[in-house]
Amino acid sequence: MGMFLNGVVLPFQKGNAPLNKIEDFRAQSSVRVPLVRLDMDTPVPSLPFEENASVAAGSVLYKEDNELPVLAPVAGTFGGTVVLQHPQYGKLLCAELIPGDGDEETLPVIPTEKLTPDDIIRIATEAAIYDELDGVPLAEKLACWQLPENDVASPNYVLVADATENDVFGSSAWAILDEEPEAALLGLQLAAKAMRFTRYHIATMLPKDKRRALKRAINRINVYTVADEYPVTQYADPRDEVFRIGIQACLALAKAVQEGRKSLTAVVTVAGDGVIYSRNLRVPYGANVADILAACNVTIEVDVVLGDAMTGIACPDTHTPLLPGTTTLLVMKPKAARVPQPCIGCGRCATVCHAQLLPYEIVRRAENMHFERLRRLTAQLCDGCGACSYICPADRDVAAAVLRAGETSGPVFLNWGGNEDE
Amino acid sequence: MKMNNNPAPHIRTEQKSRHMIMDVLIAASVLYVFSVFNYGMRPVYIGLLSILSSVTCEAICCLIRRRSLRTLLDGSAAVTGALIGLVMSPMVAYWVPMVGSAFAVLVVKAPFGGYGRNVFNPAAAGIALLSYCTPQRMFTYPAIGAGMQLPLDMELTAQDASVGTSLAAQIRDGATPTVNRLHLLLGDFVGPIGATATVILLACAAYFIIRRTASAWTILPYLITCVLCAWCTPCTGLDTLHSILAQMCAGYVLFAGVFLLNDPVTAPRFWLGRILYGVFAGALTMLLQQVGRMEAGSCFAILIVNALSPIIDRWSYYGWRNITRLLRIRREVKAHE
Numbered sequence: 027m028g029m030f031l032n033g034v035v036l037p038f039q040k041g042n043a044p045l046n047k048i049e050d051f052r053a054q055s056s057v058r059v060p061l062v063r064l065d066m067d068t069p070v071p072s073l074p075f076e077e078n079a080s081v082a083a084g085s086v087l088y089k090e091d092n093e094l095p096v097l098a099p100v101a102g103t104f105g106g107t108v109v110l111q112h113p114q115y116g117k118l119l120c121a122e123l124i125p126g127d128g129d130e131e132t133l134p135v136i137p138t139e140k141l142t143p144d145d146i147i148r149i150a151t152e153a154a155i156y157d158e159l160d161g162v163p164l165a166e167k168l169a170c171w172q173l174p175e176n177d178v179a180s181p182n183y184v185l186v187a188d189a190t191e192n193d194v195f196g197s198s199a200w201a202i203l204d205e206e207p208e209a210a211l212l213g214l215q216l217a218a219k220a221m222r223f224t225r226y227h228i229a230t231m232l233p234k235d236k237r238r239a240l241k242r243a244i245n246r247i248n249v250y251t252v253a254d255e256y257p258v259t260q261y262a263d264p265r266d267e268v269f270r271i272g273i274q275a276c277l278a279l280a281k282a283v284q285e286g287r288k289s290l291t292a293v294v295t296v297a298g299d300g301v302i303y304s305r306n307l308r309v310p311y312g313a314n315v316a317d318i319l320a321a322c323n324v325t326i327e328v329d330v331v332l333g334d335a336m337t338g339i340a341c342p343d344t345h346t347p348l349l350p351g352t353t354t355l356l357v358m359k360p361k362a363a364r365v366p367q368p369c370i371g372c373g374r375c376a377t378v379c380h381a382q383l384l385p386y387e388i389v390r391r392a393e394n395m396h397f398e399r400l401r402r403l404t405a406q407l408c409d410g411c412g413a414c415s416y417i418c419p420a421d422r423d424v425a426a427a428v429l430r431a432g433e434t435s436g437p438v439f440l441n442w443g444g445n446e447d448e
Numbered sequence: 449m450k451m452n453n454n455p456a457p458h459i460r461t462e463q464k465s466r467h468m469i470m471d472v473l474i475a476a477s478v479l480y481v482f483s484v485f486n487y488g489m490r491p492v493y494i495g496l497l498s499i500l501s502s503v504t505c506e507a508i509c510c511l512i513r514r515r516s517l518r519t520l521l522d523g524s525a526a527v528t529g530a531l532i533g534l535v536m537s538p539m540v541a542y543w544v545p546m547v548g549s550a551f552a553v554l555v556v557k558a559p560f561g562g563y564g565r566n567v568f569n570p571a572a573a574g575i576a577l578l579s580y581c582t583p584q585r586m587f588t589y590p591a592i593g594a595g596m597q598l599p600l601d602m603e604l605t606a607q608d609a610s611v612g613t614s615l616a617a618q619i620r621d622g623a624t625p626t627v628n629r630l631h632l633l634l635g636d637f638v639g640p641i642g643a644t645a646t647v648i649l650l651a652c653a654a655y656f657i658i659r660r661t662a663s664a665w666t667i668l669p670y671l672i673t674c675v676l677c678a679w680c681t682p683c684t685g686l687d688t689l690h691s692i693l694a695q696m697c698a699g700y701v702l703f704a705g706v707f708l709l710n711d712p713v714t715a716p717r718f719w720l721g722r723i724l725y726g727v728f729a730g731a732l733t734m735l736l737q738q739v740g741r742m743e744a745g746s747c748f749a750i751l752i753v754n755a756l757s758p759i760i761d762r763w764s765y766y767g768w769r770n771i772t773r774l775l776r777i778r779r780e781v782k783a784h785e
Contacts, residue, residue, distance in 0.1 A: 034461075037459075194459060265783070331456075331458050333456070335456070335457055335458045335459045336456060336457040336458075337456045337457070338456055338458060339456065340454060340455075340458075356458060358458060363454075364454065364460070367464075367465055367522065367564070368562070368563055368564030368565065369564050370465050370468070370563070370564050370712050370713055371564070371712045371713045371714075371715065371717055372465075372468070372712045372717070373663070373712065373716075373717030373718065373719075373722075374660075376717055376718055376719075377719070382769065382772075384717070384718065384765055386717055387717075387761075387762075387765075402766070410456075412456050412457040415455075415456070415457050415460070416457045416459065416460060416461055417461050418460070418461075419461065419463050419464045419465045419467070419468060420464070420465045420564075421460060421464065423454075423455050425455070425456070425457070426455040426456075
């Protein structure tokens with residue numbers, strides 16, 4: 027079946043970024059850390075800091091029950107709170123920090139042998155580690171997937187550290203595997219220990235020379251090479267059940283356990299045709315996108331995308347903080363607006379769909395409001411990878427339309443007109 | 449600051465629909481160039497007038513529907529005209545392809561919503577109309593081989609030029625085709641302007657498949673089915689290979705498979721549906737070639753399968769999905785045991 031239903035092979039545009047070292051980025055103007063998402067009835071929390079109080083890096087700004095603590099990513103002074111609209115997370119109440127000099131708070135270090143699985147999850151919580159794949163707290167994933175004590179792990183369960191960077195521009199995972207492969211592997215081992223898994227590996231999509239160097243640095247059985255296509259559908263053998271965490275989260279877990287360092291930064295690739303050359307920056311969470319652009323000498327008018335080319339979200343305001351879950355900042359020269367043409371029925375969207383959907387048929391039925399016929403096409407299985415939109419020769423936003431159709435094909439909508447369920 | 453607010457993905461593939469249409473126009477122009485060597489400039493004028501007619505009609509439709517005239521630039525109307533011109537007899541009166549193109553655009557394409565929404569292939573419908581209404585003009589071909597330079601400015605009838613019997617007519621009437629294999633491959637036999645050049649048509653098919661303008665899932669099943677049908681119904685007095693080749697070259701069989709069948713708008717989109725569509729079209733084409741009175745049997749066959757293509761598409765998809773699901777469940781059950 028793989029012969030017929032494949033992803034797309036994307037152009038290689040990672041440029042020089044994976045060849046160079048990760049550069050450190052110092053926040054200049056301000057760092058904004060989200061405290062809570064503001065809904066209709068969220069009470070505004072009170073903070074233990076006065077305005078202009080000095081804050082150490084890694085100190086806890088705010089803590090809600092059963093949530094990760096909100097840490098100060100940089101040392102500096104507390105500049106009050108602001109409300110801002112984030113394109114990814116909506117309306118956020120943020121604490122504003124003015125970067126300055128100061129110490130970094132650390133966690134007590136426990137020898138690795140003495141750690142129990144619950145210790146590791148506690149450290150992941152206290153170090154405020156987020157999974158960069160989806161912005162979910164790592165501790166949440168570990169606790170959710172943890173096998174009960176005395177349970178024999180299924181031989182098919184495998185924990186995968188995703189370092190594929192299968193998108194067009196991103197290369198942060200490649201840079202991390204270049205610089206600290208042992209630490210990343212140690213983090214993965216710790217995560218596997220926390221989940222009581224016996225099998226784990228790092229999934230990569232590296233060019234040949236880098237793959238060789240990686241296999242020299244760490245045991246080659248811990249490296250799994252995925253097929254060069256987008257999206258990746260096989261992170262392990264087809265029989266295995268895959269549990270996936272990000273490589274940056276693994277690295278942060280290793281640092282938290284070994285050195286007691288909290289997770290305050292993310293490695294972010296700044297790439298696209300709007301920058302002179304692409305690079306990987308170690309950016310504190312909450313750093314201003316405009317600051318990052320200035321550090322990359324972007325002076326022309328550009329379009330900024332939070333995330334990579336295939337799934338990134340356009341960022342209309344550059345005074346937006348960079349939050350966990352983003353590992354690529356795409357800087358593009360402004361282009362003329364796309365004009366969607368009529369669907370010519372080439373069927374390529376169905377060929378590239380890894381979920382084996384018929385995107386053209388879903389879009390057509392949704393456009394014609396045949397919602398009762400939409401359900402058989404299972405549009406809700408779409409994960410929005412965007413391969414269909416990429417391949418569409420008529421420039422249509424297929425993936426966005428399929429996602430919309432998936433949302434509207436629920437039972438509530440169906441009961442309006444049809445009598446299928448009655 | 450004006451900011452881009454497009455949904456992801458933020459890069460797109462370089463191959464656009466207009467490139468696919470350009471590919472078809474390029475392939476058609478090669479066939480026109482070939483016909484110049486056989487018949488002089490007359491086929492080119494036929495093609496140009498046909499394109500002029502279809503583009504004019506498309507422009508009228510755009511004005512009626514208050515669309516921008518820029519939609520003409522996608523070239524779909526020109527393709528319709530060019531394809532209709534290619535299956536004309538070289539001696540046909542100039543107004544015949546123009547009427548066919550106008551019918552294709554005004555009746556078959558525009559009322560359904562224009563390019564991308566038409567149910568039937570406009571070119572096939574235009575050809576079908578002409579072959580039904582003016583078979584005398586459509587199927588009267590000049591005998592080839594005299595280095596014929598057809599006069600441009602006069603309407604030709606059966607009395608004027610030396611008239612030959614087309615290959616399709618010979619096969620249909622049960623006679624032994626008189627064309628040898630080399631001439632069949634080189635297109636040196638009596639027939640329409642562009643539908644006789646066997647080697648060029650096959651090269652066009654390869655070009656479309658390589659450029660991904662057309663799907664191999666349609667062309668190959670169609671051709672294989674046609675070959676199998678031809679093998680089952682041999683011509684009298686020819687060996688098997690020669691008979692198959694003659695039947696494949698007769699009428700519009702090859703031309704329809706390469707140009708008309710592959711119109712993505714009217715074909716199924718799912719790969720299994722495409723295979724079934726190709727097989728069905730091939731079988732129907734050969735049936736109509738055998739029993740029909742028209743040489744344009746393949747056009748009628750394509751119109752019939754066009755009508756069925758949404759059903760073929762849907763059923764093949766659901767069938768395939770259910771089969772794979774069953775297989776997966778069985779595999780999981782086995783793994784569980």
